[in-house]
Amino acid sequence: MDVIDALQSRHCTRAFTEKPIDRELLMKVLDAANTSPSYANSQPWEVFVVAAEPLKKLRNVFIEKFRAGIPMTPDIPMAKLWPEPYKSNIGSTGAAHLEHLGIARDDKAKRAENLVKSLNCFGAPAVIYLCLSKELTHWSFYDLGLFSQSLMLAAQHYGLNTMPAAVIAVYPDLIREELAIPDNLNIILGIAIGYGIPGDLNNQFFTTRRSLDEFVRIKGI
Template identity: 55%
Template sequence: MDVIEALKSRHSTRAYQPKAVDKETILKIMEGANSTPSWANTQPWEVFVAVGKTLDSIRSRYREHFTNQVPLNPDIPRPQQWPEAHQERTREMGAAHLKLLGIDRDDQEARAIMVERNLNFFGAPAVIFLCLDKDLSQWSLYDLGSFSQSIMLAAQHYGLNTIPAIMLVAYPDVIRTELKIPAHLNIAMGIALGYGDSDHIESKFITTRRPVAEFVRISGIE
């Protein structure tokens, strides 16, 4: 698979087959992502991968937290607001997703089930947790974003699917305990990894993209 094909075929996969991802493939994905550039070659990422019984334990404790209405508390807080144009794209995506699933916007019970699916890591057999030292600046978040894209493209190469999601790191205390993540690291984001279930209705949901002409400005050439 070439890079352009990987970029265009990658999408956020929200349903997975129970098939396990072997350790060798995970390491090959990381070897590919290890070529990601970073500011002054700082290579700020630290990676923890949960599979098998460890991931099952995290899932179980997430369910307990959700059932007990424990507030979501990611190490890096979610934004409280977006500029209007960005917010509109978010609304459009949410409405399209609910429509596909046949869920009314005001059906709070059904929407809670959607949240619970997120907290169940979409049934993925592996989750990659990306961490940064708490002393690093926002510049390193940029590097981590590049690294996460490299992971997802490498996963495409090996026939795997992914979804990056803030909900995967909603309860960092659980992750930190189960994976023995040191206190000086922020658990910045999670990427679910596995073989997508193409028959699941969630696999029919593909988000739209802005036309290139809408956001690219080239000066100095006709």
């Protein structure tokens, strides 16, 4: 698979089979991602992978905490305000996803259960948690974004599917304890990885993109 094919075929997979990932294959994906560029070659990413029984334990506790009404407190707070046009992009995507699933916007019960599926790590057999030192600046968040994209494209190349999701990192204390993540690291993002279920309704939802003339400005060519 060439890089353009990987870019165009990658999409957020929201339902996975239970088929486990071979450790050697996972290491190939991570090794490819490790070629990502970073500021002054600082290579700031710290990676923790969880699967099998430890992941099952985390899933269960995530859902238990959510159903008990325990507040979500991610290491990196969720943005509360979005300017336009980004706010509209988010709103229209969320509305389209709910409509695709047949969930009414005012149906709080079904929306909560849909969130439970996310907290269940989408049923993926493994989750890759990406972390950064708390001493690092915004520059390193950019680097981690490059690493994340490289990881997902490498996964696509090797026949794996991914789902980058902030929601599977909203109870960082639980993750930190289970995976022995040092206190000096922020847990930034979780990427569920595995084999998607092709016929699942969740995996048949595709987001749209703005046209190039909406955000590209060119002068001199």
